Amino acid sequence: MTNADIRTVVLSTLLKIAPEVDPQLLRPDRPLRRQVDLDSMDWLNFLVALHEALKVDIPETDYARLVTLDDVVSYLEAATKR
Numbered sequence: 001m002t003n004a005d006i007r008t009v010v011l012s013t014l015l016k017i018a019p020e021v022d023p024q025l026l027r028p029d030r031p032l033r034r035q036v037d038l039d040s041m042d043w044l045n046f047l048v049a050l051h052e053a054l055k056v057d058i059p060e061t062d063y064a065r066l067v068t069l070d071d072v073v074s075y076l077e078a079a080t081k082r
Contacts, residue, residue: 001080006054007073013049017042028069056080 001009011023014036021036033043047058047066056079058066066072 001054001077003073003077006076006080007069009053010050010069010072010076013053014046016049017046026069028073031067032069032072033067050076054080 011026014021014032015023018036018038026032026035032038038046047063050056050072051058054076056076058075058079062075066075
């Protein structure tokens with residue numbers, strides 16, 4: 001999967017969790033949870049949904065690395081190549 005493909009999956013997954021989000025307004029280098037006002041349960045649901053959509057394991061120990069949209073996309077891109 002390409003970076004663009006993964007970004008599309010990430011954004012569509014995010015919209016399922018937070019449908020009020022306008023993806024055009026997201027800053028890829030800013031903390032994602034703050035931009036879309038996700039609480040910890042929504043964030044966990046988002047990560048689980050990404051796992052299901054991409055068949056990529058995201059260990060809880062890696063959650064702290066997933067801060068920005070770019071972080072999430074880069075992490076998933078690397079994970080899909082393993």
